[in-house]
Amino acid sequence: MNRYGVVQEQDWNLLQDAEFQALVRAEIEANYPEELRYPPRRLYWREQRVWFQRMAEKGWIAPSWPTEYGGMGLEPAKLLIFLSEQERWGVARFQDQGIRMIGPMLVNHGTEEQRRRFLPGILSCEDRYCQGYSEPEAGSDLASLRTRARRDGDAYVVNGSKIWTTMAHDVTHIMLLARTDPDAVAQRGISFFIIELSTPGITVRPIQDIAGHRELCEVFFEDVRVPVDNRIGEENAGWDVGKSVLSYERVNIGTPQMPAYALERLQTIARLRGMSQDRLVKGRLAELKLDVKHLSDLYTSFAAILVEGGTPGPDVSILKIWATELTRRIADLIGELAGPAGAVKGQVQVGDEQVDVLDVFYKALPSTIYGGSNDVQRNVIAKRVLGLPSEPPLRGDARPSRTPRSGSDA
Amino acid sequence: MTNSPNTSSFVGAAPEEMLADLKAVGRKAVPPDVARVRALRDEGQDFDRAQWQRLVDLGWIGLSAPVHLGGEGAGMDVVATVAEVLGRAAAPEPFASAAVLPLHWLAQLPGAAEQVVEDIVRGELIAGPAWQDEAGSIAVASPSVRANGGADAPVLNGTAWWLPVPDADVFMVLAQLSGEPVLVRCARDQRGLTLVPLELADGSRSAHLRFVDAPIEPAAVLARGDRVLRTLNAAVDATRLAVSAELLGVMERALEITLDHLRQRVQFGRPLGSFQALQHAAVDLFIQMRLTRAALEGATRVWTDPGSTDRDRAAASSSVKARASAASALITTKAVHLHGAIGFTDEHDLGQYVNRAVVLGAYLGTAHEHRDRYQELTDDEGLNKVGVAQ
Numbered sequence: 001m002n003r004y005g006v007v008q009e010q011d012w013n014l015l016q017d018a019e020f021q022a023l024v025r026a027e028i029e030a031n032y033p034e035e036l037r038y039p040p041r042r043l044y045w046r047e048q049r050v051w052f053q054r055m056a057e058k059g060w061i062a063p064s065w066p067t068e069y070g071g072m073g074l075e076p077a078k079l080l081i082f083l084s085e086q087e088r089w090g091v092a093r094f095q096d097q098g099i100r101m102i103g104p105m106l107v108n109h110g111t112e113e114q115r116r117r118f119l120p121g122i123l124s125c126e127d128r129y130c131q132g133y134s135e136p137e138a139g140s141d142l143a144s145l146r147t148r149a150r151r152d153g154d155a156y157v158v159n160g161s162k163i164w165t166t167m168a169h170d171v172t173h174i175m176l177l178a179r180t181d182p183d184a185v186a187q188r189g190i191s192f193f194i195i196e197l198s199t200p201g202i203t204v205r206p207i208q209d210i211a212g213h214r215e216l217c218e219v220f221f222e223d224v225r226v227p228v229d230n231r232i233g234e235e236n237a238g239w240d241v242g243k244s245v246l247s248y249e250r251v252n253i254g255t256p257q258m259p260a261y262a263l264e265r266l267q268t269i270a271r272l273r274g275m276s277q278d279r280l281v282k283g284r285l286a287e288l289k290l291d292v293k294h295l296s297d298l299y300t301s302f303a304a305i306l307v308e309g310g311t312p313g314p315d316v317s318i319l320k321i322w323a324t325e326l327t328r329r330i331a332d333l334i335g336e337l338a339g340p341a342g343a344v345k346g347q348v349q350v351g352d353e354q355v356d357v358l359d360v361f362y363k364a365l366p367s368t369i370y371g372g373s374n375d376v377q378r379n380v381i382a383k384r385v386l387g388l389p390s391e392p393p394l395r396g397d398a399r400p401s402r403t404p405r406s407g408s409d410a
Numbered sequence: 411m412t413n414s415p416n417t418s419s420f421v422g423a424a425p426e427e428m429l430a431d432l433k434a435v436g437r438k439a440v441p442p443d444v445a446r447v448r449a450l451r452d453e454g455q456d457f458d459r460a461q462w463q464r465l466v467d468l469g470w471i472g473l474s475a476p477v478h479l480g481g482e483g484a485g486m487d488v489v490a491t492v493a494e495v496l497g498r499a500a501a502p503e504p505f506a507s508a509a510v511l512p513l514h515w516l517a518q519l520p521g522a523a524e525q526v527v528e529d530i531v532r533g534e535l536i537a538g539p540a541w542q543d544e545a546g547s548i549a550v551a552s553p554s555v556r557a558n559g560g561a562d563a564p565v566l567n568g569t570a571w572w573l574p575v576p577d578a579d580v581f582m583v584l585a586q587l588s589g590e591p592v593l594v595r596c597a598r599d600q601r602g603l604t605l606v607p608l609e610l611a612d613g614s615r616s617a618h619l620r621f622v623d624a625p626i627e628p629a630a631v632l633a634r635g636d637r638v639l640r641t642l643n644a645a646v647d648a649t650r651l652a653v654s655a656e657l658l659g660v661m662e663r664a665l666e667i668t669l670d671h672l673r674q675r676v677q678f679g680r681p682l683g684s685f686q687a688l689q690h691a692a693v694d695l696f697i698q699m700r701l702t703r704a705a706l707e708g709a710t711r712v713w714t715d716p717g718s719t720d721r722d723r724a725a726a727s728s729s730v731k732a733r734a735s736a737a738s739a740l741i742t743t744k745a746v747h748l749h750g751a752i753g754f755t756d757e758h759d760l761g762q763y764v765n766r767a768v769v770l771g772a773y774l775g776t777a778h779e780h781r782d783r784y785q786e787l788t789d790d791e792g793l794n795k796v797g798v799a800q
């Protein structure tokens with residue numbers, strides 16, 4: 001038993017891959033609720049809590065965390081098996097940003113006291129997180145954010161608003177980037193906070209998206225008092241904390257899960273439409289299959305860094321770009337093969353099965369935007385990995401500016 | 411294709427530090443030297459025998475041969491590391507086709523073939539494998555050369571196509587004798603043998619071997635039976651992995667040259683590399699290079715895993731060859747575009763990498779062929795297996 005109250009039955013990494021796979025598969029097939037398989041939208045917590053609480057009790061909720069912090073400590077090959085077994089059975093994802101981002105971030109940036117305070121709630125699923133970064137005027141140019149946190153004794157007082165905060169209406173905590181020094185150069189005046197959404201002064205309003213779902217939210221802060229102890233990292237040093245969270249997010253968006261799921265849907269629809277054996281279709285299926293395979297090869301090398309408790313470098317952006325654009329390509333081919341069924345919302349009869357043809361389309365569509373848009377990711381790689389020179393400044397207007405730049409490009 | 415495990419002898423993974431050292435030392439020993447390659451080409455030489463001997467001395471040529479035959483008994487991770495270094499150097503020495511392929515093939519055929527292995531490892535013999543049919547099918551199929559006249563006085567007729575090393579001292583010919591596949595050792599001056607050479611894009615050559623009533627000694631039949639085909643199959647798959655690693659070196663170097671150019675070349679008063687359109691184009695090439703590296707690591711893991719079957723290994727080799735062929739073509743050609751006209755000149759180093767990618771991309775199967783093959787080899791796996799090697 002470690003200090004986070006989670007025991008692992010054994011060292012999973014000592015098992016043969018096939019043994020581990022059989023074990024995970026048996027658990028899922030025996031206990032995952034049938035009616036929750038392949039959900040076409042994000043499920044609310046009340047719909048799926050039974051399963052994830054079971055995972056938490058089993059000690060399986062944080063597969064990639066080191067065991068000393070209550071995770072399963074899976075090495076990359078095992079982690080991939082763990083993920084792909086869930087994918088194979090159509091297991092839902094919950095709002096697991098606490099597992100995927102907050103945990104690794106606290107390991108690297110939090111204090112011991114903060115780890116003891118926040119990790120157990122994440123591991124038990126009692127605390128679930130959303131990400132309060134984007135604002136109406138601060139999207140790709142995140143460092144221009146304006147939500148203000150003013151120090152007042154042993155607390156900060158937060159005012160402002162966040163937007164596109166996924167599932168804010170279904171979770172308990174928000175990670176917040178707010179400006180603590182309005183006079184500093186953009187990135188320097190930002191701090192990182194963890195805030196309970198039940199704190200007085202917070203209002204959440206859902207936004208309907210073009211798939212008809214209500215997953216995105218606006219979050220408004222009006223004189224919200226946040227204890228100083230909820231600040232992660234030093235005051236005004238929140239930008240680096242926030243960026244490390246983004247790098248975990250990129251590893252997560254870059255798992256082969258979404259494209260593998262999309263490929264499975266594509267193969268199914270091709271089969272149901274009797275097109276699997278068409279020469280041209282076969283060629284494209286084979287190409288996409290290898291695109292997914294090589295994503296998982298690539299993911300393996302980054303997962304190794306996470307399992308050892310490290311933070312990936314800026315090259316991690318290639319995972320996010322490849323995974324999301326690959327899913328878009330798969331969605332395109334699904335549309336081409338589906339015929340008139342490709343226009344139907346929700347379940348539709350194709351051949352002898354019911355499928356949601358548009359599901360992959362709506363999952364893929366926003367994926368090139370969130371988690372740092374792919375254009376911005378390419379900018380980052382070009383400069384920080386390939387060492388290409390910066391573009392001339394574009395702030396304000398096109399005239400050369402004599403004042404120093406205040407903006408960011410991460 | 412059989413499912414019996416390990417037609418090639420199995421060698422496990424080497425420690426990562428050892429591979430990193432080998433790469434660092436290798437890069438110093440054989441740095442990129444396009445001037446040398448161009449000079450060889452202009453003299454009409456496929457490769458440099460003195461350089462081959464250096465590779466022998468470095469222990470690289472004998473990497474794939476087992477220790478009891480004088481080799482290093484190295485695994486595919488070590489072979490891939492060396493191949494990548496050679497690709498990066500644009501070295502025309504036929505490491506994959508005249509070391510990896512024949513050694514993997516012959517070392518598994520006990521008897522007379524082992525002598526050839528020892529000679530190759532010592533650098534005393536360069537052996538060219540001749541097994542392909544006219545279509546250049548990537549499957550190792552029934553031989554297109556026939557031996558008639560019985561086992562006592564065999565006579566060869568037919569053509570072995572697409573031989574990669576026409577300058578070899580001897581040819582290892584796949585033939586058919588009384589309904590059985592056989593491996594025949596055949597000298598350059600073999601009576602009844604004509605070489606039909608073809609000039610390739612990078613200045614090297616390939617050739618067809620045409621046999622017309624060519625009488626051979628019975629002792630020249632080094633091995634016979636199905637294992638000749640089975641071991642050739644496995645050897646060709648090992649070679650595909652090595653060629654893919656060489657292509658990785660090719661694309662890595664081409665990308666480096668291109669990034670240097672983007673940083674230095676100024677137009678419109680700015681370095682080209684500060685234009686976002688070109689930055690994003692460069693990033694897309696970088697992604698393809700990294701995917702190839704990941705695919706290579708994935709494939710090598712399969713080859714160095716004791717639980718892998720021949721079929722797993724074949725799928726792994728097709729996986730990486732498909733990516734390496736397509737990515738090297740994309741990167742090298744786009745690199746020319748990003749250079750402008752200077753990139754299209756023979757004087758610029760880039761050209762050698764472009765042409766090398768053309769040649770190695772087609773050798774032992776194009777991207778398209780290997781995607782199909784991968785699909786066939788993995789078809790009965792669960793749909794959602796995210797590529798975890800079983």
Ligand SMILES: Cc1cc2nc3c(=O)[nH]c(=O)nc-3n(C[C@H](O)[C@H](O)[C@H](O)COP(=O)(O)OP(=O)(O)OC[C@H]3O[C@@H](n4cnc5c(N)ncnc54)[C@H](O)[C@@H]3O)c2cc1C
Pocket residue numbers: 130131132133134138139140141163164165166216366369370371372373374375376379
């Ligand atoms: C489904 C979904 C879920 C989301 N969930 C969250 C969440 O939970 N929490 C959160 O904080 N945010 C979330 N976001 C917001 C997301 O992070 C932003 O949408 C993203 O950062 C882009 O900002 P923007 O939408 O303001 O677009 P803009 O920044 O205005 O960009 C518009 C377009 O311009 C391009 N562009 C912008 N700058 C450049 C540049 N320098 N070079 C080249 N091209 C450029 C972009 O790539 C994009 O194509 C979510 C978004 C979506 C779609």
